[in-house]
Amino acid sequence: MAFPLPRPAAPELPKKLIRTLDCRQGTVRAVRFSADGHYCITCGSDKTLRLWNPLTGRLLKTYTGHGYEVLDTVGSFDNSQLASCSGDKTVILWDVASGQSVRRFRGHVGKVNCVDFNEESTIVVSGSIDGSARCWDTRSRRANAVQTLSEARDGVSSVRVSPHEIVTGSVDGRVRRYDLRVGKLHSDYIGCPLSNVALSRDGQCVLAASLDSTLRLLDKETGELLGEFTGHEASSYRVECCFSERDTHIVCGSEDGRVCFWDLLEGSKVLELPVGKGVISSLAFHPSAPALLTTHSAAVQLWREESYELEDVTT
Template sequence: MAFPAPRPQAPRFPSQRLRTFPCGQGAVRAVRFNADGNYCLTCGSDKSLKLWNPHRGILLKTYSGHGYEVLDSAGSCDNSQICSCGADKTVILWDVATGQLVRKFRGHGGKVNCVQFNEESTVIVSGSIDTSIRCWDCRSRTSEPIQILNEAKDGISSVKVSDHEILSGSVDGRVRRYDLRMGQLFADFIGSPISSVCFSRDGQCSLSSSLDSTLRLLDKETGELLGDYTGHKNTEYKLDCCFNESDTHVVSGSEDGLVYFWDLVEGSCAVTLPVGKGVVQSLSYHPTQSCLLTASQGAVQLWGDESYEADTQSTS
Protein backbone atom coordinates (compact mmCIF):
# COMPACT_ATOMS: atom_id res chain seq x y z
CA MET A 1 0.00 0.00 0.00
CA ALA A 2 1.43 3.33 -1.05
CA PHE A 3 1.13 6.20 1.34
CA PRO A 4 0.48 9.70 -0.02
CA ALA A 5 3.45 12.00 -0.24
CA PRO A 6 3.70 14.42 2.66
CA ARG A 7 2.27 17.84 2.01
CA PRO A 8 5.05 20.37 1.41
CA GLN A 9 5.58 22.86 4.18
CA ALA A 10 4.33 26.39 3.67
CA PRO A 11 7.16 28.82 2.99
CA ARG A 12 8.46 30.77 5.94
CA PHE A 13 9.05 34.49 5.73
CA PRO A 14 10.93 36.75 8.16
CA SER A 15 7.78 38.82 8.61
CA GLN A 16 8.29 39.85 12.23
CA ARG A 17 10.42 42.87 13.07
CA LEU A 18 12.58 41.59 15.90
CA ARG A 19 14.79 44.62 16.44
CA THR A 20 15.59 48.10 15.14
CA PHE A 21 18.82 49.82 16.07
CA PRO A 22 20.01 53.27 14.97
CA CYS A 23 23.57 53.00 13.67
CA GLY A 24 24.65 56.60 14.25
CA GLN A 25 26.39 56.67 10.87
CA GLY A 26 24.18 59.08 8.97
CA ALA A 27 22.74 57.22 5.99
CA VAL A 28 23.49 53.49 6.09
CA ARG A 29 24.81 52.66 2.62
CA ALA A 30 25.03 48.88 3.09
CA VAL A 31 24.31 46.18 5.66
CA ARG A 32 25.96 42.77 5.36
CA PHE A 33 25.79 39.53 7.36
CA ASN A 34 29.13 37.86 7.99
CA ALA A 35 29.87 34.33 6.73
CA ASP A 36 27.98 32.46 9.47
CA GLY A 37 25.28 35.06 10.11
CA ASN A 38 26.24 35.80 13.72
CA TYR A 39 27.36 39.38 13.09
CA CYS A 40 26.79 42.12 10.56
CA LEU A 41 28.60 45.11 9.06
CA THR A 42 27.12 48.53 8.41
CA CYS A 43 28.62 51.12 6.07
CA GLY A 44 27.87 54.76 6.79
CA SER A 45 27.93 58.13 5.12
CA ASP A 46 29.95 59.37 8.14
CA LYS A 47 33.06 57.52 6.78
CA SER A 48 32.79 54.70 9.34
CA LEU A 49 32.38 50.94 9.18
CA LYS A 50 30.79 49.21 12.17
CA LEU A 51 30.59 45.60 13.35
CA TRP A 52 27.41 44.59 15.22
CA ASN A 53 25.73 41.71 16.94
CA PRO A 54 22.40 42.36 15.19
CA HIS A 55 20.50 39.80 17.30
CA ARG A 56 21.20 41.94 20.38
CA GLY A 57 21.65 45.31 18.71
CA ILE A 58 25.11 45.62 20.28
CA LEU A 59 27.93 47.58 18.65
CA LEU A 60 31.14 45.54 18.83
CA LYS A 61 33.71 47.67 17.00
CA THR A 62 34.10 50.74 14.79
CA TYR A 63 36.62 50.90 11.95
CA SER A 64 37.72 54.35 10.79
CA GLY A 65 40.11 54.93 7.90
CA HIS A 66 38.12 55.99 4.85
CA GLY A 67 38.25 59.60 3.75
CA TYR A 68 34.68 59.69 2.49
CA GLU A 69 31.53 57.63 2.93
CA VAL A 70 31.83 53.84 3.04
CA LEU A 71 29.76 52.18 0.32
CA ASP A 72 30.20 48.42 0.78
CA SER A 73 31.94 45.78 2.88
CA ALA A 74 32.35 42.02 3.22
CA GLY A 75 33.66 39.58 5.81
CA SER A 76 36.21 36.84 5.14
CA CYS A 77 35.29 33.15 5.20
CA ASP A 78 36.85 32.68 8.66
CA ASN A 79 35.54 36.02 10.02
CA SER A 80 39.07 37.20 10.81
CA GLN A 81 39.19 40.02 8.25
CA ILE A 82 36.93 42.61 6.65
CA CYS A 83 37.26 44.43 3.35
CA SER A 84 35.53 47.72 2.65
CA CYS A 85 35.36 50.32 -0.11
CA GLY A 86 34.17 53.87 -0.44
CA ALA A 87 33.85 57.14 -2.25
CA ASP A 88 37.52 57.91 -1.50
CA LYS A 89 38.50 55.50 -4.34
CA THR A 90 40.16 53.06 -1.92
CA VAL A 91 39.72 49.46 -0.82
CA ILE A 92 40.76 48.67 2.76
CA LEU A 93 41.55 45.34 4.44
CA TRP A 94 40.90 45.27 8.21
CA ASP A 95 41.78 42.92 11.05
CA VAL A 96 38.55 42.13 12.89
CA ALA A 97 40.04 41.44 16.34
CA THR A 98 42.27 44.49 16.64
CA GLY A 99 40.28 46.90 14.47
CA GLN A 100 43.52 47.85 12.74
CA LEU A 101 43.92 48.73 9.08
CA VAL A 102 46.00 45.95 7.46
CA ARG A 103 46.27 47.15 3.87
CA LYS A 104 44.95 50.00 1.77
CA PHE A 105 44.62 49.45 -1.97
CA ARG A 106 44.55 52.40 -4.33
CA GLY A 107 44.22 52.36 -8.09
CA HIS A 108 40.60 52.97 -8.97
CA GLY A 109 39.92 56.26 -10.75
CA GLY A 110 36.58 56.90 -9.08
CA LYS A 111 34.46 55.87 -6.10
CA VAL A 112 34.38 52.14 -5.41
CA ASN A 113 30.79 50.91 -5.25
CA CYS A 114 31.17 47.25 -4.32
CA VAL A 115 33.63 44.80 -2.83
CA GLN A 116 33.80 41.03 -2.25
CA PHE A 117 36.27 38.39 -1.07
CA ASN A 118 36.95 35.33 -3.18
CA GLU A 119 36.01 31.95 -1.70
CA GLU A 120 39.33 31.51 0.16
CA SER A 121 39.43 35.19 1.19
CA THR A 122 42.87 35.59 -0.38
CA VAL A 123 41.74 38.03 -3.08
CA ILE A 124 39.50 41.10 -2.88
CA VAL A 125 37.39 41.94 -5.92
CA SER A 126 36.18 45.54 -6.25
CA GLY A 127 34.00 47.37 -8.76
CA SER A 128 34.15 51.09 -9.41
CA ILE A 129 32.44 53.95 -11.17
CA ASP A 130 35.61 54.07 -13.32
CA THR A 131 34.13 51.07 -15.27
CA SER A 132 36.73 48.57 -13.99
CA ILE A 133 36.77 45.53 -11.74
CA ARG A 134 40.08 45.07 -9.94
CA CYS A 135 41.42 42.04 -8.08
CA TRP A 136 43.78 42.62 -5.14
CA ASP A 137 46.01 40.00 -3.53
CA CYS A 138 45.60 40.16 0.25
CA ARG A 139 48.88 38.30 0.86
CA SER A 140 51.13 40.29 -1.46
CA ARG A 141 53.07 43.33 -0.35
CA THR A 142 52.43 45.15 -3.61
CA SER A 143 49.47 47.49 -3.83
CA GLU A 144 49.02 46.88 -7.55
CA PRO A 145 46.00 44.83 -8.67
CA ILE A 146 46.76 41.33 -9.91
CA GLN A 147 44.04 41.62 -12.57
CA ILE A 148 41.93 44.38 -14.12
CA LEU A 149 38.66 43.62 -15.91
CA ASN A 150 37.63 46.65 -17.92
CA GLU A 151 35.05 45.41 -20.44
CA ALA A 152 32.21 47.53 -19.02
CA LYS A 153 31.28 50.76 -20.80
CA ASP A 154 29.95 52.47 -17.67
CA GLY A 155 30.31 52.25 -13.91
CA ILE A 156 30.25 48.93 -12.05
CA SER A 157 27.41 48.91 -9.53
CA SER A 158 27.60 45.38 -8.10
CA VAL A 159 29.91 42.35 -7.99
CA LYS A 160 29.48 38.83 -6.59
CA VAL A 161 32.12 36.09 -6.47
CA SER A 162 31.76 32.30 -6.50
CA ASP A 163 34.52 29.70 -6.35
CA HIS A 164 35.60 30.38 -9.94
CA GLU A 165 33.35 33.16 -11.29
CA ILE A 166 32.85 36.90 -10.98
CA LEU A 167 29.37 38.26 -11.65
CA SER A 168 29.05 41.99 -12.26
CA GLY A 169 26.31 44.48 -13.01
CA SER A 170 26.99 47.76 -14.79
CA VAL A 171 25.22 51.02 -15.47
CA ASP A 172 25.68 50.18 -19.17
CA GLY A 173 22.79 47.72 -18.77
CA ARG A 174 24.79 44.50 -18.99
CA VAL A 175 25.29 41.60 -16.62
CA ARG A 176 28.74 40.08 -17.14
CA ARG A 177 30.00 36.74 -15.87
CA TYR A 178 33.72 36.01 -15.89
CA ASP A 179 34.64 32.30 -15.81
CA LEU A 180 38.13 32.42 -14.32
CA ARG A 181 38.88 28.75 -14.96
CA MET A 182 38.06 28.92 -18.65
CA GLY A 183 39.18 32.51 -19.16
CA GLN A 184 35.85 33.41 -20.75
CA LEU A 185 33.44 36.32 -20.53
CA PHE A 186 29.67 35.97 -20.92
CA ALA A 187 27.46 39.09 -21.18
CA ASP A 188 23.68 39.48 -21.09
CA PHE A 189 22.12 42.75 -22.23
CA ILE A 190 19.30 43.94 -19.96
CA GLY A 191 18.94 47.45 -21.34
CA SER A 192 18.31 49.36 -18.11
CA PRO A 193 21.12 50.30 -15.69
CA ILE A 194 21.86 47.41 -13.32
CA SER A 195 21.81 48.22 -9.61
CA SER A 196 22.45 44.78 -8.06
CA VAL A 197 23.36 41.22 -9.06
CA CYS A 198 23.72 37.91 -7.22
CA PHE A 199 24.08 34.18 -7.76
CA SER A 200 21.40 31.74 -6.67
CA ARG A 201 22.55 29.61 -3.77
CA ASP A 202 22.67 26.51 -5.97
CA GLY A 203 24.89 28.39 -8.45
CA GLN A 204 22.66 27.70 -11.45
CA CYS A 205 21.09 31.14 -11.95
CA SER A 206 21.83 34.82 -11.64
CA LEU A 207 19.48 37.55 -10.45
CA SER A 208 19.75 41.19 -11.50
CA SER A 209 17.90 44.31 -10.40
CA SER A 210 17.65 47.29 -12.73
CA LEU A 211 16.31 50.83 -12.75
CA ASP A 212 13.21 49.87 -14.73
CA SER A 213 11.72 48.44 -11.50
CA THR A 214 12.29 44.86 -12.63
CA LEU A 215 14.26 41.89 -11.31
CA ARG A 216 15.30 39.28 -13.86
CA LEU A 217 16.25 35.67 -13.27
CA LEU A 218 18.67 34.30 -15.88
CA ASP A 219 19.99 30.84 -16.53
CA LYS A 220 23.67 31.26 -15.80
CA GLU A 221 24.92 29.05 -18.63
CA THR A 222 22.55 29.98 -21.47
CA GLY A 223 21.44 33.50 -20.52
CA GLU A 224 17.80 32.43 -20.94
CA LEU A 225 15.29 34.63 -19.12
CA LEU A 226 13.62 32.32 -16.60
CA GLY A 227 11.45 34.90 -14.86
CA ASP A 228 10.93 38.56 -14.11
CA TYR A 229 9.56 40.16 -10.97
CA THR A 230 7.80 43.52 -10.76
CA GLY A 231 5.62 45.55 -8.41
CA HIS A 232 8.28 47.35 -6.41
CA LYS A 233 9.73 50.76 -7.22
CA ASN A 234 13.34 51.17 -8.34
CA THR A 235 13.98 54.08 -10.70
CA GLU A 236 16.59 56.24 -8.94
CA TYR A 237 18.60 54.40 -6.29
CA LYS A 238 21.00 51.46 -6.14
CA LEU A 239 18.96 48.80 -4.30
CA ASP A 240 20.02 45.33 -3.20
CA CYS A 241 18.36 42.12 -4.35
CA CYS A 242 18.99 38.54 -3.19
CA PHE A 243 17.58 35.04 -2.79
CA ASN A 244 16.21 33.73 0.48
CA GLU A 245 18.09 31.01 2.34
CA SER A 246 16.40 28.15 0.43
CA ASP A 247 16.26 29.63 -3.11
CA THR A 248 12.45 29.54 -3.14
CA HIS A 249 11.92 33.31 -3.25
CA VAL A 250 13.67 36.41 -4.56
CA VAL A 251 13.85 39.53 -2.42
CA SER A 252 14.38 43.22 -3.13
CA GLY A 253 14.32 46.55 -1.39
CA SER A 254 12.15 49.30 -2.80
CA GLU A 255 11.90 53.07 -2.94
CA ASP A 256 8.40 52.93 -1.40
CA GLY A 257 9.66 51.74 2.01
CA LEU A 258 8.80 48.06 1.52
CA VAL A 259 10.72 44.83 1.02
CA TYR A 260 9.18 42.54 -1.61
CA PHE A 261 9.25 38.73 -1.73
CA TRP A 262 8.35 36.96 -4.99
CA ASP A 263 7.83 33.26 -5.55
CA LEU A 264 10.81 32.14 -7.62
CA VAL A 265 8.82 29.89 -9.97
CA GLU A 266 5.43 31.56 -10.19
CA GLY A 267 6.74 35.15 -10.19
CA SER A 268 3.89 36.34 -7.96
CA CYS A 269 4.45 38.66 -5.03
CA ALA A 270 4.23 36.50 -1.92
CA VAL A 271 4.59 39.06 0.86
CA THR A 272 5.79 42.60 1.56
CA LEU A 273 7.48 43.93 4.70
CA PRO A 274 6.70 47.51 5.76
CA VAL A 275 10.13 48.81 6.76
CA GLY A 276 9.37 52.55 6.87
CA LYS A 277 8.76 55.65 4.81
CA GLY A 278 12.25 55.93 3.36
CA VAL A 279 14.04 53.97 0.65
CA VAL A 280 15.08 50.43 1.63
CA GLN A 281 18.49 50.69 0.05
CA SER A 282 20.27 47.64 1.40
CA LEU A 283 19.38 44.18 2.64
CA SER A 284 21.19 40.98 3.58
CA TYR A 285 19.73 37.49 4.03
CA HIS A 286 20.99 35.10 6.69
CA PRO A 287 22.99 32.27 5.04
CA THR A 288 20.98 29.43 6.60
CA GLN A 289 17.93 30.79 8.45
CA SER A 290 14.76 32.71 7.69
CA CYS A 291 16.25 35.99 8.86
CA LEU A 292 16.74 39.30 7.05
CA LEU A 293 18.57 42.56 7.70
CA THR A 294 17.32 45.78 6.10
CA ALA A 295 18.75 49.31 6.15
CA SER A 296 16.62 52.43 5.86
CA GLN A 297 16.79 55.99 7.17
CA GLY A 298 20.00 55.54 9.16
CA ALA A 299 18.80 52.44 11.02
CA VAL A 300 19.01 48.67 10.61
CA GLN A 301 16.03 46.38 11.08
CA LEU A 302 16.28 42.67 11.95
CA TRP A 303 13.44 40.47 10.68
CA GLY A 304 12.68 36.83 11.49
CA ASP A 305 9.88 34.30 11.64
CA GLU A 306 8.36 32.71 14.76
CA SER A 307 10.91 29.91 14.99
CA TYR A 308 13.86 32.24 14.58
CA GLU A 309 12.57 34.54 17.30
CA ALA A 310 12.17 31.57 19.65
CA ASP A 311 15.72 30.41 18.95
CA THR A 312 17.04 33.90 19.61
CA GLN A 313 15.19 34.22 22.90
CA SER A 314 16.27 30.78 24.09
CA THR A 315 19.96 31.71 23.74
CA SER A 316 19.70 35.04 25.48
Protein backbone atom coordinates in the same frame (compact mmCIF):
# COMPACT_ATOMS: atom_id res chain seq x y z
CA MET B 1 8.89 -1.86 2.16
CA ALA B 2 10.11 1.65 1.44
CA PHE B 3 8.10 4.57 2.71
CA PRO B 4 8.12 7.92 0.93
CA LEU B 5 10.11 10.65 2.54
CA PRO B 6 8.08 13.31 4.34
CA ARG B 7 7.48 16.48 2.39
CA PRO B 8 9.79 19.31 3.46
CA ALA B 9 8.17 22.03 5.53
CA ALA B 10 7.01 25.08 3.64
CA PRO B 11 9.58 27.88 3.82
CA GLU B 12 8.91 30.55 6.42
CA LEU B 13 9.39 34.19 5.56
CA PRO B 14 10.77 36.85 7.92
CA LYS B 15 7.68 38.92 8.74
CA LYS B 16 8.27 39.86 12.38
CA LEU B 17 10.45 42.79 13.44
CA ILE B 18 12.82 41.54 16.14
CA ARG B 19 15.31 44.35 16.64
CA THR B 20 16.08 47.85 15.36
CA LEU B 21 19.68 49.04 15.52
CA ASP B 22 20.33 52.76 15.76
CA CYS B 23 23.65 52.63 13.96
CA ARG B 24 24.68 56.23 14.67
CA GLN B 25 26.80 56.45 11.54
CA GLY B 26 24.81 58.74 9.31
CA THR B 27 22.97 57.07 6.45
CA VAL B 28 23.67 53.33 6.40
CA ARG B 29 24.92 52.50 2.90
CA ALA B 30 25.10 48.71 3.26
CA VAL B 31 24.39 45.92 5.74
CA ARG B 32 25.80 42.39 5.53
CA PHE B 33 25.62 39.20 7.59
CA SER B 34 28.89 37.57 8.59
CA ALA B 35 29.62 34.22 6.94
CA ASP B 36 28.18 32.26 9.88
CA GLY B 37 25.24 34.63 10.33
CA HIS B 38 26.05 35.43 13.96
CA TYR B 39 27.04 39.05 13.38
CA CYS B 40 26.33 41.84 10.95
CA ILE B 41 28.42 44.63 9.46
CA THR B 42 27.20 48.10 8.57
CA CYS B 43 28.91 50.91 6.70
CA GLY B 44 27.78 54.49 6.52
CA SER B 45 28.14 58.04 5.39
CA ASP B 46 30.23 58.90 8.48
CA LYS B 47 33.21 57.01 6.91
CA THR B 48 33.04 54.10 9.40
CA LEU B 49 32.23 50.40 9.49
CA ARG B 50 30.61 48.82 12.53
CA LEU B 51 30.33 45.21 13.70
CA TRP B 52 27.15 44.27 15.61
CA ASN B 53 25.41 41.44 17.35
CA PRO B 54 22.03 41.87 15.66
CA LEU B 55 20.10 39.86 18.28
CA THR B 56 21.20 41.99 21.21
CA GLY B 57 21.82 45.21 19.32
CA ARG B 58 25.26 45.41 20.89
CA LEU B 59 27.99 47.30 19.04
CA LEU B 60 31.15 45.16 19.06
CA LYS B 61 33.71 47.13 17.06
CA THR B 62 34.10 50.30 15.00
CA TYR B 63 36.52 50.53 12.08
CA THR B 64 37.79 53.92 10.88
CA GLY B 65 40.24 54.80 8.11
CA HIS B 66 38.35 55.77 4.99
CA GLY B 67 38.44 59.38 3.87
CA TYR B 68 34.89 59.44 2.50
CA GLU B 69 31.63 57.58 3.00
CA VAL B 70 31.88 53.78 2.95
CA LEU B 71 29.69 52.30 0.21
CA ASP B 72 30.01 48.53 0.64
CA THR B 73 31.55 45.87 2.87
CA VAL B 74 31.89 42.09 3.05
CA GLY B 75 33.21 39.57 5.58
CA SER B 76 35.65 36.72 4.92
CA PHE B 77 34.60 33.06 5.09
CA ASP B 78 36.21 32.60 8.53
CA ASN B 79 35.05 35.96 9.96
CA SER B 80 38.65 37.05 10.54
CA GLN B 81 38.72 39.87 7.97
CA LEU B 82 36.52 42.52 6.42
CA ALA B 83 36.86 44.33 3.12
CA SER B 84 35.32 47.73 2.45
CA CYS B 85 35.20 50.27 -0.34
CA SER B 86 34.56 53.97 -0.38
CA GLY B 87 34.04 57.17 -2.28
CA ASP B 88 37.70 57.88 -1.55
CA LYS B 89 38.61 55.42 -4.41
CA THR B 90 40.21 52.87 -2.07
CA VAL B 91 39.55 49.33 -0.87
CA ILE B 92 40.63 48.47 2.68
CA LEU B 93 41.25 45.04 4.20
CA TRP B 94 40.58 44.94 7.97
CA ASP B 95 41.50 42.60 10.79
CA VAL B 96 38.23 41.95 12.64
CA ALA B 97 39.70 41.27 16.07
CA SER B 98 42.07 44.23 16.30
CA GLY B 99 39.96 46.70 14.32
CA GLN B 100 43.05 47.77 12.37
CA SER B 101 43.47 48.06 8.62
CA VAL B 102 45.75 45.37 7.20
CA ARG B 103 46.02 46.54 3.61
CA ARG B 104 44.88 49.53 1.58
CA PHE B 105 44.42 49.00 -2.16
CA ARG B 106 44.60 51.92 -4.58
CA GLY B 107 44.17 51.92 -8.34
CA HIS B 108 40.58 52.91 -9.11
CA VAL B 109 40.17 56.43 -10.50
CA GLY B 110 36.61 56.89 -9.27
CA LYS B 111 34.55 55.97 -6.22
CA VAL B 112 34.37 52.25 -5.51
CA ASN B 113 30.79 50.97 -5.37
CA CYS B 114 31.07 47.31 -4.38
CA VAL B 115 33.35 44.57 -3.03
CA ASP B 116 33.26 40.80 -2.62
CA PHE B 117 35.65 38.05 -1.51
CA ASN B 118 36.38 34.88 -3.41
CA GLU B 119 35.59 31.58 -1.69
CA GLU B 120 38.90 31.34 0.18
CA SER B 121 39.06 35.11 0.89
CA THR B 122 42.44 35.28 -0.83
CA ILE B 123 41.18 37.76 -3.43
CA VAL B 124 39.01 40.86 -3.04
CA VAL B 125 37.15 41.99 -6.15
CA SER B 126 35.99 45.61 -6.35
CA GLY B 127 33.79 47.45 -8.82
CA SER B 128 34.01 51.17 -9.48
CA ILE B 129 32.31 54.06 -11.20
CA ASP B 130 35.43 54.14 -13.42
CA GLY B 131 34.01 51.15 -15.33
CA SER B 132 36.45 48.54 -14.04
CA ALA B 133 36.43 45.58 -11.68
CA ARG B 134 39.78 44.92 -10.04
CA CYS B 135 41.13 41.86 -8.23
CA TRP B 136 43.41 42.37 -5.23
CA ASP B 137 45.61 39.74 -3.57
CA THR B 138 44.96 39.77 0.20
CA ARG B 139 48.02 37.64 1.04
CA SER B 140 50.81 39.65 -0.60
CA ARG B 141 52.14 43.16 -0.21
CA ARG B 142 51.53 43.84 -3.88
CA ALA B 143 50.13 47.34 -4.29
CA ASN B 144 48.66 46.89 -7.77
CA ALA B 145 45.65 44.83 -8.76
CA VAL B 146 46.49 41.31 -9.93
CA GLN B 147 43.86 41.66 -12.66
CA THR B 148 41.75 44.48 -14.08
CA LEU B 149 38.48 43.77 -15.89
CA SER B 150 37.71 46.86 -17.95
CA GLU B 151 35.05 45.72 -20.42
CA ALA B 152 32.21 47.80 -18.89
CA ARG B 153 31.32 50.99 -20.74
CA ASP B 154 29.96 52.66 -17.62
CA GLY B 155 30.23 52.29 -13.85
CA VAL B 156 30.26 48.83 -12.26
CA SER B 157 27.48 48.91 -9.69
CA SER B 158 27.65 45.37 -8.31
CA VAL B 159 30.05 42.43 -8.18
CA ARG B 160 29.60 38.83 -7.01
CA VAL B 161 32.23 36.10 -6.86
CA SER B 162 31.59 32.35 -7.10
CA PRO B 163 34.25 29.61 -6.80
CA HIS B 164 35.43 30.08 -10.40
CA GLU B 165 33.54 33.11 -11.73
CA ILE B 166 33.16 36.85 -11.30
CA VAL B 167 29.75 38.34 -12.12
CA THR B 168 29.33 42.10 -12.52
CA GLY B 169 26.38 44.39 -13.13
CA SER B 170 26.98 47.71 -14.84
CA VAL B 171 25.20 50.96 -15.54
CA ASP B 172 25.72 50.17 -19.23
CA GLY B 173 22.92 47.61 -18.87
CA ARG B 174 24.98 44.43 -19.07
CA VAL B 175 25.53 41.46 -16.80
CA ARG B 176 29.05 40.14 -17.40
CA ARG B 177 30.27 36.73 -16.27
CA TYR B 178 34.02 36.08 -16.27
CA ASP B 179 34.82 32.36 -16.29
CA LEU B 180 38.21 32.18 -14.62
CA ARG B 181 38.79 28.52 -15.57
CA VAL B 182 38.98 29.19 -19.30
CA GLY B 183 39.48 32.96 -19.37
CA LYS B 184 36.19 33.61 -21.13
CA LEU B 185 33.72 36.49 -20.88
CA HIS B 186 29.95 36.03 -21.24
CA SER B 187 27.84 39.19 -21.56
CA ASP B 188 24.04 39.48 -21.35
CA TYR B 189 22.38 42.72 -22.39
CA ILE B 190 19.48 43.84 -20.18
CA GLY B 191 18.98 47.26 -21.79
CA CYS B 192 18.52 49.30 -18.61
CA PRO B 193 21.09 50.48 -16.03
CA LEU B 194 21.72 47.75 -13.44
CA SER B 195 21.88 48.63 -9.76
CA ASN B 196 22.53 45.19 -8.27
CA VAL B 197 23.18 41.54 -9.11
CA ALA B 198 22.88 38.46 -6.89
CA LEU B 199 23.79 34.80 -7.28
CA SER B 200 21.48 32.01 -6.20
CA ARG B 201 22.90 29.80 -3.46
CA ASP B 202 22.92 26.79 -5.78
CA GLY B 203 25.03 28.79 -8.25
CA GLN B 204 22.70 28.29 -11.20
CA CYS B 205 20.98 31.69 -11.52
CA VAL B 206 21.79 35.39 -11.62
CA LEU B 207 19.27 37.95 -10.39
CA ALA B 208 19.63 41.45 -11.87
CA ALA B 209 17.92 44.57 -10.49
CA SER B 210 17.56 47.43 -12.96
CA LEU B 211 16.30 51.00 -12.90
CA ASP B 212 13.08 50.15 -14.73
CA SER B 213 11.54 48.68 -11.54
CA THR B 214 12.11 45.13 -12.79
CA LEU B 215 14.05 42.14 -11.51
CA ARG B 216 15.24 39.63 -14.10
CA LEU B 217 16.22 36.06 -13.35
CA LEU B 218 18.83 34.66 -15.76
CA ASP B 219 20.26 31.21 -16.25
CA LYS B 220 23.89 31.77 -15.35
CA GLU B 221 25.33 29.41 -17.96
CA THR B 222 23.18 30.32 -20.98
CA GLY B 223 21.92 33.82 -20.17
CA GLU B 224 18.34 32.66 -20.82
CA LEU B 225 15.68 34.86 -19.21
CA LEU B 226 13.86 32.64 -16.72
CA GLY B 227 11.49 35.22 -15.26
CA GLU B 228 10.70 38.85 -14.56
CA PHE B 229 9.48 40.23 -11.23
CA THR B 230 7.76 43.58 -10.79
CA GLY B 231 5.76 45.41 -8.15
CA HIS B 232 8.48 47.41 -6.42
CA GLU B 233 9.73 50.93 -7.16
CA ALA B 234 13.28 51.33 -8.46
CA SER B 235 13.81 54.05 -11.04
CA SER B 236 16.15 56.61 -9.46
CA TYR B 237 18.09 54.94 -6.64
CA ARG B 238 20.16 51.82 -6.18
CA VAL B 239 18.21 49.07 -4.42
CA GLU B 240 19.55 45.63 -3.60
CA CYS B 241 18.12 42.19 -4.30
CA CYS B 242 18.90 38.71 -2.98
CA PHE B 243 17.68 35.14 -2.68
CA SER B 244 16.24 33.60 0.47
CA GLU B 245 18.31 31.06 2.39
CA ARG B 246 16.75 28.13 0.46
CA ASP B 247 16.47 29.83 -2.95
CA THR B 248 12.69 29.61 -2.72
CA HIS B 249 12.04 33.35 -2.81
CA ILE B 250 13.45 36.52 -4.32
CA VAL B 251 13.73 39.63 -2.15
CA CYS B 252 14.24 43.26 -3.16
CA GLY B 253 14.06 46.71 -1.57
CA SER B 254 11.94 49.52 -2.94
CA GLU B 255 12.14 53.30 -3.14
CA ASP B 256 8.81 53.67 -1.30
CA GLY B 257 9.84 52.01 1.96
CA ARG B 258 8.84 48.43 1.22
CA VAL B 259 10.70 45.14 0.94
CA CYS B 260 9.01 42.77 -1.52
CA PHE B 261 9.12 38.97 -1.71
CA TRP B 262 8.30 36.87 -4.79
CA ASP B 263 7.90 33.11 -5.07
CA LEU B 264 10.79 32.04 -7.31
CA LEU B 265 8.91 29.32 -9.19
CA GLU B 266 5.48 30.91 -9.49
CA GLY B 267 6.71 34.47 -10.02
CA SER B 268 3.98 35.91 -7.81
CA LYS B 269 4.52 38.49 -5.10
CA VAL B 270 3.79 36.87 -1.74
CA LEU B 271 4.79 39.47 0.86
CA GLU B 272 5.43 43.16 1.36
CA LEU B 273 7.23 44.38 4.48
CA PRO B 274 6.45 48.02 5.38
CA VAL B 275 9.89 48.99 6.66
CA GLY B 276 9.57 52.79 6.63
CA LYS B 277 9.38 55.85 4.44
CA GLY B 278 11.98 56.40 1.76
CA VAL B 279 14.44 54.16 -0.05
CA ILE B 280 15.29 50.70 1.28
CA SER B 281 18.67 50.59 -0.37
CA SER B 282 20.39 47.63 1.27
CA LEU B 283 19.35 44.25 2.63
CA ALA B 284 20.91 40.89 3.47
CA PHE B 285 19.46 37.42 3.97
CA HIS B 286 20.88 35.06 6.60
CA PRO B 287 22.99 32.22 5.10
CA SER B 288 20.94 29.43 6.70
CA ALA B 289 17.87 30.81 8.52
CA PRO B 290 14.76 32.84 7.59
CA ALA B 291 16.27 36.09 8.85
CA LEU B 292 16.53 39.38 6.98
CA LEU B 293 18.43 42.60 7.63
CA THR B 294 17.14 45.83 6.08
CA THR B 295 18.43 49.40 6.16
CA HIS B 296 16.35 52.52 6.42
CA SER B 297 18.18 55.83 6.75
CA ALA B 298 20.34 55.54 9.90
CA ALA B 299 18.78 52.32 11.22
CA VAL B 300 19.00 48.59 10.55
CA GLN B 301 16.09 46.23 11.20
CA LEU B 302 16.28 42.49 11.93
CA TRP B 303 13.28 40.44 10.76
CA ARG B 304 12.47 36.82 11.58
CA GLU B 305 9.68 34.34 10.95
CA GLU B 306 6.49 34.71 13.00
CA SER B 307 7.20 31.61 15.12
CA TYR B 308 10.59 32.92 16.21
CA GLU B 309 11.03 33.90 19.85
CA LEU B 310 13.96 36.07 20.86
CA GLU B 311 16.02 34.39 23.54
CA ASP B 312 17.68 36.24 26.39
CA VAL B 313 21.12 36.54 24.85
CA THR B 314 23.74 38.90 26.20
CA THR B 315 26.88 38.25 24.10
